[in-house]
Amino acid sequence: MPKTSPRSDWHALSRALHWLIAALILAMAWLGLTMGDLPNGPDKIATYALHKSIGLSVLALAALRLLWRLYAGAPGAVAGTPRWQARIAGVTHVALYALLLALPLSGWLLNSAAGFPLQWFGLFNLPALAGRDEALHALAVQAHELLFWTLAGLVVLHAAAALYHHLFLGDATLARMLPRGWLRAGGNPTPENHDA
Ligand code: HEM
Ligand code: HEM
16 A cells, blocks of 8 residues: 555544444354355345345445545554565555455355345345356355455454554554554554554
């Protein structure tokens, strides 16, 4: 992510979108991994519909977040972060944004290729991304699964890095992404800590 802002903390909207999307992804992982085992019936259909509607919401929120990010920029890495670590964090963040868009799009595609209609919380219909196509459906299901596990793996590394910054380096990386006052940075104060 090339653009940095003059701010030393994350804008409230960036923080809100970060944690809202993270919570929705967690709910979506649980829904996605359990819904296939439900007994056939109206509850199963409703659960699939919920998975799709929340997934489309994640797509819209991720697009909004990316646009906001490009407009508002991001604070630079906290003082003292080695260049190589900042680079890895940057590449990971780009990959996370790409997955946040590609994963729901692959869900939309697999739903279209299966020939199923798509609604957002029963309020309006969305167009199909492709016609009914069994081979494409099978491919999109595989892509959906692969993208999900890639996202899950990256999120684990990403969260571990944030916790490492907080617990071992004692800097403001995690504190400045949380709501103000939730967490104080540890014992290695940086100029950014005063804003976090
Ligand atoms: C961030 C968004 C999403 C996440 C985290 C997510 C996650 C998952 C996961 C973990 C599974 C189970 C995969 C497996 O069987 O191992 C799944 C399946 C599925 N997802 Fe999603 N999904 C997302 C978005 C969507 C969207 C937007 C749609 C449709 C519009 C969708 C439609 C489906 C369908 C139909 C299945 C069942 C596929 C099958 O096995 O036939 N998903 N999803
Ligand atoms: C599904 C879960 C998650 C996703 C998709 C996600 C995604 C992202 C993305 C894309 C960024 C980059 C923001 C930008 O440059 O615009 C970011 C930043 C950040 N995330 Fe997450 N995140 C998730 C979960 C977590 C968790 C669980 C933690 C903490 C335990 C965390 C801590 C952070 C922190 C501290 C930053 C700011 C890093 C910095 O200032 O350089 N995230 N996250």
